[in-house]
Amino acid sequence: MTEVAPLVTSETVNVKKIDFSRDALAFVKTQAHDAGLSEVRESGYAAFESLPFPTRKTEEWKYTSLHALTQQDYNQAAQNFDLEDASDLYVIEDLDAYRLVFVNGVFVEELSDSISQAGIELTTFSQANDKQRDLIAEYIGNIAETRRNLFTALNNAAVEEGVLLHVSKNIQLEKPLQIVHIVSQQEQASTAFGRCLLVLESLAEATVIEQFVSTNESQNLLLNQTTEIKIGDGAKLNHYRLHTEDETSLHFGGVYVDLNRDSQFESYQVALGGKIKRFDVLVNHNQAGSHCEMKGVYLPKNDQHVDIHSYIEHISANCTTDETYRGIMADRSKAVFNGRIHIHPDAQKSYANLSNKNLLLSNKAQINSKPELEIYADDVRCAHGVTVAQLDDKACFYLQSRGISRPEAEIMLSFAFINELLESIPLEPLRKNLRPLLAQQFSSNQDLTQHILDEDSGVHSEEGAS
Amino acid sequence: MLTIKNLQAKVEEKDILKGLSLDVKPGEIHAIMGPNGAGKSTLGNVLSGREGYTVTGGEVLFNGKNILELDAEERAREGLFLAFQYPVEIPGVSNLEFLKASMDAIRLHRGEEAMDSMTFLKLAREKCKAVNLDQNFLKRGVNEGFSGGEKKRNEILQMMMLEPKLCILDETDSGLDIDALQVVAEGVNSQRSPDRSFIIVTHYQRLLDYIVPDFVHVLADGKIVKSGGKELALELEEKGYSWIENGEA
Numbered sequence: 251m252t253e254v255a256p257l258v259t260s261e262t263v264n265v266k267k268i269d270f271s272r273d274a275l276a277f278v279k280t281q282a283h284d285a286g287l288s289e290v291r292e293s294g295y296a297a298f299e300s301l302p303f304p305t306r307k308t309e310e311w312k313y314t315s316l317h318a319l320t321q322q323d324y325n326q327a328a329q330n331f332d333l334e335d336a337s338d339l340y341v342i343e344d345l346d347a348y349r350l351v352f353v354n355g356v357f358v359e360e361l362s363d364s365i366s367q368a369g370i371e372l373t374t375f376s377q378a379n380d381k382q383r384d385l386i387a388e389y390i391g392n393i394a395e396t397r398r399n400l401f402t403a404l405n406n407a408a409v410e411e412g413v414l415l416h417v418s419k420n421i422q423l424e425k426p427l428q429i430v431h432i433v434s435q436q437e438q439a440s441t442a443f444g445r446c447l448l449v450l451e452s453l454a455e456a457t458v459i460e461q462f463v464s465t466n467e468s469q470n471l472l473l474n475q476t477t478e479i480k481i482g483d484g485a486k487l488n489h490y491r492l493h494t495e496d497e498t499s500l501h502f503g504g505v506y507v508d509l510n511r512d513s514q515f516e517s518y519q520v521a522l523g524g525k526i527k528r529f530d531v532l533v534n535h536n537q538a539g540s541h542c543e544m545k546g547v548y549l550p551k552n553d554q555h556v557d558i559h560s561y562i563e564h565i566s567a568n569c570t571t572d573e574t575y576r577g578i579m580a581d582r583s584k585a586v587f588n589g590r591i592h593i594h595p596d597a598q599k600s601y602a603n604l605s606n607k608n609l610l611l612s613n614k615a616q617i618n619s620k621p622e623l624e625i626y627a628d629d630v631r632c633a634h635g636v637t638v639a640q641l642d643d644k645a646c647f648y649l650q651s652r653g654i655s656r657p658e659a660e661i662m663l664s665f666a667f668i669n670e671l672l673e674s675i676p677l678e679p680l681r682k683n684l685r686p687l688l689a690q691q692f693s694s695n696q697d698l699t700q701h702i703l704d705e706d707s708g709v710h711s712e713e714g715a716s
Numbered sequence: 717m718l719t720i721k722n723l724q725a726k727v728e729e730k731d732i733l734k735g736l737s738l739d740v741k742p743g744e745i746h747a748i749m750g751p752n753g754a755g756k757s758t759l760g761n762v763l764s765g766r767e768g769y770t771v772t773g774g775e776v777l778f779n780g781k782n783i784l785e786l787d788a789e790e791r792a793r794e795g796l797f798l799a800f801q802y803p804v805e806i807p808g809v810s811n812l813e814f815l816k817a818s819m820d821a822i823r824l825h826r827g828e829e830a831m832d833s834m835t836f837l838k839l840a841r842e843k844c845k846a847v848n849l850d851q852n853f854l855k856r857g858v859n860e861g862f863s864g865g866e867k868k869r870n871e872i873l874q875m876m877m878l879e880p881k882l883c884i885l886d887e888t889d890s891g892l893d894i895d896a897l898q899v900v901a902e903g904v905n906s907q908r909s910p911d912r913s914f915i916i917v918t919h920y921q922r923l924l925d926y927i928v929p930d931f932v933h934v935l936a937d938g939k940i941v942k943s944g945g946k947e948l949a950l951e952l953e954e955k956g957y958s959w960i961e962n963g964e965a
């Protein structure tokens with residue numbers, strides 16, 4: 251079933267502006283791939299070829315420079331990483347989950363669980379049986395949209411390995427599915443691809459965590475990861491996308507979601523900064539009554555960059571969207587948030603709310619936030635709000651007047667800014683693991699973070715003072 | 717305890733305090749009354765070290781230390797406490813987390829060990845009860861969504877937890893109904909001791925029915941213009957501040 255596409259001479263992808271397309275496509279052709287994926291690969295190839303390389307004048311990439319990409323040649327990633335220490339990078343304490351682990355884009359069976367639950371098809375593309383291959387062929391590339399994002403087109407063109415989760419009608423996935431992507435330092439700059447396909451049939455339910463981590467060293471691997479999600483009538487997906495890689499990491503990602511009648515998509519996104527980190531989330535309210543709830547935090551510092559674009563398409567009537575993103579930018583870091591809500595003419599009785607609040611911790615930090623509402627129906631309720639602020643002097647003084655040092659007061663107030671969103675994460679072990687991880691972003695000095703992490707004394711404590 | 721000599725301070729180039737002197741001994745309660753704009757709140761802010769208030773002259777000794785040289789947090793650790801007129805709301809920081817951070821900082825400064833969580837929690841619940849706040853308030857964000865009265869009671873709760881040497885109550889009675897006023901007054905009275913002093917800044921004599929001061933001072937145009945015993949407050953209530961400002965006294 252496997253065929254090898256025609257080889258081209260160079261095995262190196264020379265990612266330079268001028269010949270970026272040609273070399274990236276040449277790279278795609280070097281891959282061995284599954285015949286069932288030919289169609290998506292070819293259309294991805296064509297889309298990629300037709301799209302111009304983004305520049306500062308490309309609206310979707312206005313504030314995210316791809317300059318860093320053009321500084322070196324890229325090789326296909328090698329799996330050169332000591333697997334023995336891997337679990338330290340991704341284990342979420344007390345979380346009972348089905349786990350699939352990829353290292354530098356390659357599936358690692360010995361770190362992964364094999365799952366058998368009736369009504370569930372869960373496999374990697376490379377291990378898919380005939381039935382599963384049919385499912386992959388049916389959905390892949392049909393949800394992801396390539397016209398806005400060159401890198402999704404490239405992902406289509408390069409698709410080879412990935413994860414399929416198919417949940418049959420009325421079935422609940424018994425445990426959360428944790429899909430781990432580890433990247434590690436390569437001898438030379440490299441690139442790797444990831445793909446995920448989540449299909450929930452009518453009234454199915456699942457929780458999926460997409461987790462991106464790296465080894466604790468300088469990174470030179472560009473991970474391009476696309477996720478497609480189809481949520482059937484009345485079905486519900488809890489989705490997490492956690493980016494906690496090293497600050498030198500390079501990531502291009504896309505999450506594309508199709509919602510059927512009365513379905514629910516709840517997504518929680520956490521992103522530390524990277525050298526370039528960009529992900530798009532596109533949600534299509536294709537049928538009436540669907541609900542989308544998205545919450546995200548981004549926390550770049552030093553010279554990091556993070557860029558989140560969200561697109562919500564209200565195509566049908568009676569759908570709801572609630573979108574809340576909060577960012578804290580420190581040092582010289584930059585963040586981009588673009589939130590677009592598009593109400594189509596037939597989408598009467600839509601409700602959509604977008605809130606984006608930003609905290610700048612330094613005079614040199616930057617946020618470019620752009621909410622966009624485009625409304626073509628007349629009976630809708632839509633609102634958006636963006637704020638950019640610095641730490642509140644009054645609140646800081648209040649804490650200091652009670653003996654708390656200025657540095658600790660600043661950390662408490664910064665953490666407070668995202669605390670509300672963290673608290674709303676329904677998966678308790680994840681919440682508990684994220685708190686120290688995110689607190690660490692504000693200071694590595696434990697004396698300064700001890701009180702925000704004290705489990706007995708927080709708004710975060712279930713038992714607290716009862 | 718506290719000696720203020722000829723204190724002068726300005727806010728945004730405007731002179732507010734113009735030579736204020738005051739001597740507070742351990743265990744004493746001093747009430748400071750005066751018309752709007754006299755500098756009452758400025759006094760509290762200057763003493764607690766708020767940024768934006770520039771001291772242009774005079775000195776403030778707190779237990780022999782010149783506190784004007786200290787940061788706000790250092791003054792608090794030395795035992796100075798300001799109950800705010802308008803306590804700020806801080807969503808996302810729980811009252812408990814805030815109190816623990818505060819207690820730990822102050823105890824560390826005193827050379828005491830940090831209180832263990834269980835003892836701390838027990839104490840916090842006890843004090844909650846004392847100021848008639850539901851224990852749920854401990855879990856909530858600092859002052860978040862609290863009513864005016866609840867915010868003031870939360871200030872008194874903090875005061876009880878931190879056991880300061882000198883408490884400055886900045887118009888703690890403003891906006892309180894009579895029941896809340898009594899709760900606040902009882903809280904303050906329970907904290908009276910031979911080595912703890914209070915400065916009570918207020919517009920109205922009403923609070924002084926419940927917290928009986930040793931001294932009453934009238935602050936007008938940045939200076940103390942008249943001092944007396946508790947009966948002075950009654951006299952002010954009857955005759956108004958113009959009685960003093962007009963030099964009729």
